[in-house]
Amino acid sequence: MTASPDATAALLPLGIFFAALLLFGSGLVWARHRDRQERIQTILEKIEPWAGSRDAAEAWYRNYPIAALGDLTAADLVAQGRADDVLTYLAHIEAGGYS
Numbered sequence: 001m002t003a004s005p006d007a008t009a010a011l012l013p014l015g016i017f018f019a020a021l022l023l024f025g026s027g028l029v030w031a032r033h034r035d036r037q038e039r040i041q042t043i044l045e046k047i048e049p050w051a052g053s054r055d056a057a058e059a060w061y062r063n064y065p066i067a068a069l070g071d072l073t074a075a076d077l078v079a080q081g082r083a084d085d086v087l088t089y090l091a092h093i094e095a096g097g098y099s
Helices: 005-051 054-063 074-079 083-094
Strands: none
Touching: 005 054, 005 074, 005 083, 054 074, 074 083
């Protein structure tokens, strides 16, 4: 069974629309992932000087509960979309504030 030309003409815009949604949606997912990775790198770069090494900074990022931020780790906070809270906390520490 072959679709009529009118049916094909009517379905074509829908196909284009769904293809555009798929491409746009995947672009948004990639952009969020890229932004999150950049935030993680920024946090690790701020931690590394006082942690002593990149490995130690990554361990702190994953394992150290931050009391001022609800006893969550930096990794937990970033996963919740709260990377700015971690960066603000680190800026406070850099300025001589208490942890």
